[in-house]
Amino acid sequence: MKYRVHLDLATTSAAHQAELVARLMDLGATPADVGQGDVPWTVLADPEGNVFCVLEPREIYRDTGPIAAVVVDCADPRAMARFWGEAMDWTLHEVTDDHAVLRSAKGVGPYLEFLRTPVKTVWNRVHLDLKPYPGDDQAAEGGPAGGSRCHRRRRRPGRCVLAVPRRPRGQRVLRPLPGLTKSRSKTV
Structure with a gap:
């Protein structure tokens, strides 16, 4: 099951990605299929079933720390970015009809990303x-x-x-x- 909010974890190399996936699985994570197909990142679920991704190395996430992004599925990324950008005084890095990316105005910590998806009626298991x-x-x-x-x-x-x-x-x-x-x- 895919929830409306998930975490993307950052890695620094292909070896780091493989090591992190192995360590998370040793801790109880399991592979998850959310319909992602053949992608360069790994989708896992924590012991309670919350889905998250271990990303391949990406330059944009090199300085975020272990959490690259909090990703939120939504109907209107522009409206969500406008609201959360003002609510948290974060900087808008990119916005289209399909996605929006925000980060702390201080340039630290993870990104907050909004992805256009069909409206879902599942309960949100994560809140801010x-x-x-x-x-x-x-x-x-x-x-x-x-x-x-x-x-x-x-x-x-x-x-x-x-x-x-x-x-x-x-x-x-x-x-x-x-x-x-x-x-x-x-x-x-």
């Missing part, structure tokens, strides 16, 4: 938690680029209370509420 840069105004109300206000608040065990706004396609985005200093937002 946003954490503002130091000094950013966490108290700003409303959402950027057409996002709506928070639709509810919830308490997560051992974590602060979070505001849960919706982005244009209706998926949740978790962010700390203003004035809270305890935040363990995940970075992807």
Whole structure:
């Protein structure tokens, strides 16, 4: 089964790719077929069935660290790039009707990529938690680029209370509420 969000892992050489695939399989990953056909990357599933790719070496991902990209299937890559670019203050590197690529304005970490795919009704097994840069105004109300206000608040065990706004396609985005200093937002 292919989910709407998956990780692409970076490698530095063909040998590194082969070693990483072998190590991941030793840890419990299994080969996965999502209809990819004959491609230079390897598609695997983690022990819970979450699909991810181990990419062949690509120059664009040479400085991302182990996670090359978080890849999101969507109906409208341009709209998603516009929303997430403003939501995270990330730089748009490429956009077409079929895909969009964003990365931190600081040029560090993985890319966020949106790929046009038919609308799916599967549950999203991955979500993004946003954490503002130091000094950013966490108290700003409303959402950027057409996002709506928070639709509810919830308490997560051992974590602060979070505001849960919706982005244009209706998926949740978790962010700390203003004035809270305890935040363990995940970075992807």
